[in-house]
Amino acid sequence: MAGVANILHADLDSFYASVEQRDNPRLRNRPVIVGGGVVLAASYEAKAHGVRSAMNGRQARLLCPHAIVVEPRMEAYSEASTAVFERFHDFTPLVEPLSPDEAFLDVSGALNIFGPAASIAAQLRTRVLVDVGLPISVGVARTKFLAKVASAQAKPDGLLVVDPDREREFLHPLPVDVLWGVGPVTSEKLGNHGVETVGDLASSGRAEMQALLGAGTGRHLRDLAHNLDPRKVDTGRRDRSMGAQRALGVRVRTRGELRTDLIGLVEKVAARLRKAERLTRTVTVRFRTAELRAESRSRTLLEPTASTEVLTATADELLANLVDGPQGPGARLGRVGCSLIGITFSGLAPPDAVQLAFRFPEQGKATEALDDMMDDIRTRWGGKAVARASLMGAGSGFPVLARPTAVDA
């Protein structure tokens, strides 16, 4: 197999719980659960008893009665995250954050300084442990996807290098749900078709998988199973949406209460939007009925905005449509069975964004042309490009970059 394993996926172990154990010696080597109502993070000692993230707190305490439950300290986690990412950047500028505790690193330009990728991964783990006091697992491979799978296999506190000559041996025996994008629903669909392992998926029919999972998803997952993953480490990602939501429990609310909650969320997120110097075009109000059915209403505005007044008025109309619509849950009673209310702003752009569209005629060169264009945009606009692109019309002979591409002017 051609290529060299120069991509790292670095992932802090049980991030919040590790920070708590670091800061409070009494918690070390003990089962620790962060978050009371719902488990935000669990130490490995707690995970050994079956406690998992996102688990109901009561269930977690039943599984592990002697666990120490602590309140989350978001500021401490944020500081720890910043310190860890500084260590990443000590090794390479090519860092793609996935979340506060996880990132891809392309170290192909750092080999002359720090040695082979496996050595860089070991040095990185040491630096994070010594300087920040947190255990971190690292996967090393030729592609992003393999590196991510490797770091998961390496946990806890481990390092795993996937030899480019042994990628399929590594990948094919693993269960399909190691694939990024295969959750419970997809996993069950695949299981019903006799697909249990990544190898099973690789040997299944393409048309069959696309019929089962949809064209895009089917092709993507089958490509991953065939070990095809051309994605580069991308340092230029920007937020695509911003939102907030609030769980309300099972108590029935009056419309007025619901509206007050929603307006509060709108004001909060609108402030974040302005602080981030972004405008939004699409407002979505999310709603979950007392029976836990999700519903949403959205509207796309003519002009992007960050005005609380405009956003509040829009959210208000959408909420009214949700509640009073044809099957609105509270139309007659004036009271609404609602277990969650939320707001999302999407279609984010900088205030001075411009839109660019490209057309290129050479069939079959679309992906490379797109990559080149993105590089060009980043160079010309000082790396501040906010790019959103998709390829359309591949069958027409004229692949067109059809989505607007917004960049900081």
Place this chain on the structure above:
DNA sequence: TCTGGGGTCCTAGGACCC
């Protein structure tokens, strides 16, 4: 006191335009 909150991406169908 409560029982998660923050995101990304995909899909299908309809309106509309050329």
Place this chain on the structure above:
DNA sequence: TCTGGGGTCCTAGGACCC
């Protein structure tokens, strides 16, 4: 003038991830 197909954007819903 009629018709069909391609393309774009919007909306609602859903799966998934950390």
